[in-house]
Amino acid sequence: MADTLIRQGGATRFTQAVASLGANTGNGTRLAELTPPGQINLRGRPSDPRFVRTVGAVLGCVLPLNANTVTSAAEVTVLWLGPDEWLLVTPAGEETALIARLREALGDIHAAVTDVTGNRTRLRLSGPGARETLMKGCSLDLHPRGFRPGQCAQTLLARGGIILHQIDDAPTYDIYPRRSFSEYTWMWLSDAVAEYQR
């Protein structure tokens, strides 16, 4: 059945999606596609305290209300996408149960909980050259004074839209292109990162 099927990555023409990047042994900068995670688009009114409270209770973490910030609990990462829009990222396959819990808890509160697991794939870029790799195609200020772990943004990488999430100071970034842009984004990144790889 469905859960036993392998979830197809987005850049299969070039790479096999992996569960995680693993420990960094050298000094190089690494790029990989991660197994597509569960993704839920959440829309609701931040001015409605019932909405904010209910979602926070289900997720186990506060809903980020500051622009371009990320919160997380054990099994979910919450990315702020807009004043009334969030992306919930879960381990693969966990999204269905979370959607059900959210819908049930929200009841008649005006909100939209939508499974968008197929919408985007997830690439991970990590290492000393990661920031400069992104600077080649992203006009945001990625300097640590402007963009830190725990921040996210919807932006352009070269010619494709992405959601960008900084994970740590390595620096490590998660890059979510639309699934149809996965190959382009992979090609662009693997080209841009080459000078930082040994």
Add this chain to the structure above:
Amino acid sequence: MTKAEFRTPTGGRIDRGRPVNFTFNGKALQGYAGDTLASALLANGIHLVGRSFKYHRPRGILSAGSEEPNALIQLERGNRTEPNLRATQIEIYEGLVASSQNAWPNVETDVGSINNVLSKIFVAGFYYKTFMHPQSFWMKVYEPVIRRAAGLGKAPVEPDPDFYDKMHIHCDVLVAGSGPAGLMAALAAAKTGARVVIADEQNEFGGSLLASRETIDGKPAADWVRDTVEELKRFPEVRLLPRTTVTGYYDHNYLIMAERRTDHLPRGLAPKVSRQRLWKVRASQVVLATGAHERPLVFADNDRPGVMLADAARTYANRFGTLPGKRAVVLTNNDSAYQAALDLADAGVAIAAIVDLRTQLGGPLAAQAKQRGIRILTNSAVTATYGAKRVTGVDVMTINGSGESVIGAPTKIDCDLVLMSGGWNPAVHLFSQSTGKLRYDDALACFVPNVSMQAERSAGACKATFTLAGCLAEGAAAGAEAAKAAGHGEGEVPALPSVERTEPQQPIRPLWVVPSTDLVGHGKAKHFVDFQNDVSAADVLLASREGYQSVEHLKRYTTTGMGTDQGKTSNVNALAILAKSLASPIPQVGTTTFRPPYTPTTYGVLAGRDVGELADPARHTPMHSWHVAHNALFEDVGQWKRPWYFPQGSEDLHAAVRRECRAVRSSVGVLDASTLGKIDIQGPDAAQFLNRVYTNAFLKLEIGKCRYGVMCKEDGMVMDDGVTTRLGPNHFLMTTTTGNAAKVLDWLEDYLQTEWPDLRVFLTSVTEHYATASIAGPKAREVVAELAPDLDMSAEAFPYMSYREAVVAGVPARIFRISFTGELSYEINVPAYNGLYVWEQIMRVGAKHGITPYGTETMHVLRAEKGYIIVGQETDATVTPQDLGMGWVVSKQKPDFIGKRSFSREDTSRSDRKQLVGLLTEDPNEVLPEGAQLTATADGHPPIPMIGHVTSSYYSETLGRSIALALVKDGFQRMDQHIFAPLGGKTVKCAVTKPVFYDPEGVRLHG
């Protein structure tokens, strides 16, 4: 092999332990690491490097920097050849191959130099005057012969083997230039903790200090540069970019810089490193420390090889240990050339004379020169130069009282080098690009920055501050101020290094044309203003006489300042000569507009990585790899690659499409419809929202039912269409056309946020969440039934225009029984990450029915047979639903919806608009071209009124004949009449029909 006679015994910034071999015009030569091509050529005694643009006059090296107009080089050969590079900026590397341009057969013996003899016809405005007539000469003579004769280097014809990239960077302070002002600015800003980027076009930092014999803090200037650069490198937030030209200054302190990363290395050595990089800089504050350019003097035959800017010669001696000659005459109107004369004398060049246009001498430099026994001729002019491929001597005469002419007899002085200095132009290019306003300084005879329009400040020589102490102080202050304005520090200026005291300079004497025995334009001598474009003072005066009195007109008429150097050495001289001829003050004449790039930039660096597969993203569906493996050809729909058709064997488009059509009509076919836009709509007001955006009614749509809808813009014209399904009481799924998916979502979101904020509705794009396979044909039910065994597939349980959830091939799916082909049809939506798997199961199960994958071409034919429109093909933003014969989709009951009011406009509601009809050609095998114009009559003389055009046209395999859809004026009234398509050689007669050609009752749909 570098000739010792042209090198100083010691000194300079070259590495005498590292000889570098290169060839110039086929000749093997040697220089040292640290040489530019220009300094290495001069060290080999070579001055003649090129021929001028128009007259093919021999030209030498004029400058030592990026302002060089003459020494343009064709560098390397084959796929790495590059034209018009300045020898003064090329760093030599082992194996470099360079050659002269615009000379045939070679630079020594150039056939084109006949143009110099004919120069009387190549005057200002030559192109405009000559190319006027006769017209027949355009292609035969003017274009092929004259244009080729006037030329620069040759563009490469092979693909570029190198790659280029770009980098975005944000900073608090960008410093352009790394001379004394730039380094101090960077240091002052860095000390505040500000993020600083400092860029300089040269290979090392230091600017003018690299060629200076001054001391700073008691040490040689170059040592101070080294120490300061080391200090800057220790600040983590400082980025130093040598070999990087700040080349464009745009709005909002956005600047671009071109970095040459590997051009100083033998070619092909660093395959992982981009050859050049374009930096896109967003700077809070900018410090311009771009220095100044020395001005040539406009005197008789001032263009012979060996005539050089005085400070350039000083640079060659001090920085490169290269002597540009053995015996020099210096011609000047200001003090700075004295420093050059003194430095060259110390380096071993005999100074035959300093010819000073000024009447009186003063100041310490002149005193020093006098003390050394250098002959100084005041109130004197060089009135002639001698020598063909190298200057051999000059005539010097006394200037008369008015400064307009000369008196007495000439004195001839032998020399192999003429150094000139006409004063200094601050390099205000970036300041002007930033839209800053200039002011003309009469005392200094130059334009200086006046009013800033962006967050920038100038410091040092680019602001006409020419003393070392002044440059250091201004730079430090500018850096501190800039950092403070960017939010760092309190504007504290760091301690300034100590320098030797400099005496004030004596005033300049701006004689814009140095007088000689003949008036300008008379006699054989030429007084060049623009060396690169061969514009002389006589050309400027002629243009002025002919009425080209605006500086912008002068520029275009004479081409002065229009070369690859953009007139860095010529513009001010040209406009000053124009001002003089008009008896206008210089500020009134003004300057031409400074535009990016500051120096020529390669196309490669502008393109960056946006080439080849990265030029434009190709969007792929989850099933793309299957399509590729099954021989699909693809059609671009927006950025999507959609399968166009799947040829088998030697099939062409038509054969494949006929086969695919037959399969769908007789058995079953499958289309990848994943690209259709899908918008999830939720909220208590979702139905009301849809009721307002679609022209038809949605309030009462039952759960589990699908409805086709058309949305119009406010003007009542069709914008998009698609099927919307009610998934729950407050939950809908809308589909849009592939090309409009993003536009429709934005449009709907815009309405929700700005027009109807009271509606409680949320939209979420799920276009990419689903992979969609559309299974169509009489056997479609059997295929789906086998894949979804738990689903009751009967027509009663799962009727046309309804929706079911089911498990398909083990994957949870949404199935929509909707059709774009007119056949029994099911659209199966599964999560994209299982799309390929489900597609493969469909093909496996469908094999026994001969399931046939089909592409967009077959889809188009099948829908046209049914008269289904395609938005953007049958519509073009001037077509209403009523024009399409779809009045049924426009509600008469609804109080309002987008576009409603426009339907009652006079022009929108008239009955004789262009309307959608079917066309059947008299000859069933004649397929009209799409876009063909239509007329009411077969004959008559042009202009024949056009009554419409063909929007879609195909050969229908199903009907065994051609069909077409067309928008025709008053089309509904022309049913069963004949109209005509004039197609050049023939006129095709067509019968007007209803646009539905196949199964008009829809029996097959409901089966």
